[in-house]
Amino acid sequence: MSHYKVAAYITAYQEIAALNKTIAAITKQSYPIEKILIIDNSQNQIITDNSYEKIIVDFHPENIGVAGGLKIAVDWAIQQGYDFLWLFDQDSEPNSDVLEKLLAYYQWLSKDKNIGIIAPAIFDINTKQEFPGCVFQDYKLVPFPGAATIQSFYQCDAVITSGSLININAAKCIELPRADLFLDAVDYAYCMNFRNHGYEIIVVKSAMMKHRIGNYSLVKDRFKKHINTFSTFICSPSRYYYACRNHTFLETRLVAKIKLYRSIAYRIKFLIMMMQRIIRYEADLVLLKLWACIVGTFDGFRGKLGKTW
Incomplete structure (x- = not known):
């Protein structure tokens, strides 16, 4: 070699x-x-x-x-x-x-x-x-x-x-x-x-x-209390913000203009899925984490980058 x-x-x-x-x-x-x-x-x-x-x-x-x-x-x-x-x-x-x-x-x-x-x-x-x-x-x-x-x-x-x-x-x-x-x-x-x-x-x-990809913790589904705890990843509000913002920014800039509407629809669908997951599994700072996902997604759409959270 x-x-x-x-x-x-x-x-x-x-x-x-x-x-x-x-x-x-x-x-x-x-x-x-x-x-x-x-x-x-x-x-x-x-x-x-x-x-x-x-x-x-x-x-x-x-x-x-x-x-x-x-x-x-x-x-x-x-x-x-x-x-x-x-x-x-x-x-x-x-x-x-x-x-x-x-x-x-x-x-x-x-x-x-x-x-x-x-x-x-x-x-x-x-x-x-x-x-x-x-x-x-x-x-x-x-x-x-x-x-x-x-x-x-x-x-x-x-x-x-x-x-x-x-x-x-x-x-x-x-x-x-x-x-x-x-x-x-x-x-x-x-x-x-x-x-x-x-x-x-x-x-x-x-x-x-x-x-190690992300931090994992034992959680319970707050809507299914009869189910035992299980391990899943959890994030801080700042991590939710930057994840939603940067993936939204990247994917909507990579996509061809003719498919931009599909990319926007997908990122909104992903936002809703993340919010549902936070409500069901996160133990604390739920409202702040929901807000982080929402603001991050829309900052990604408009291209507002930097250390903003």
């Missing part, structure tokens, strides 16, 4: 234990990482011991979000002359051979494919199930059909940030990540930048990574 100059990037926020697990998994890779850039968005800096020579910490107590950190990291990797930047959230645990497999597949596939991002298969720590890449169908992003049955690799339109290996030569040719998205769908929007410029997004099935 050719020698590549690879750096890693982690977005950190409050949870030092999760961050340390991710750092440990990165440093144990069979293919060596040269540097690890960490954007620490915590109110109080969580990394106080920076004795590990490969780690660079950039502290942002004002919280620039996933989007702001990702923009800094990609620009930094370009300026430093890296071949690849490996992206992570703080709650990811790649197997020790993941980077080696991603680079091997890149070297093989790049002979006849213009690869912008190559990513591992993601397995949700909470559900133990695979979380596939997405494709854009008509007016919405949907999970890649049949991803679980594929043995080697597949091409899609978007993958989550964590685990994604960015081809820096390709990144030089497209727009940097949008800092004004702040949180949620930042990865999907950045992937679509690559796709719009003719670059491929590849998922390698044999490269496997565990990742």
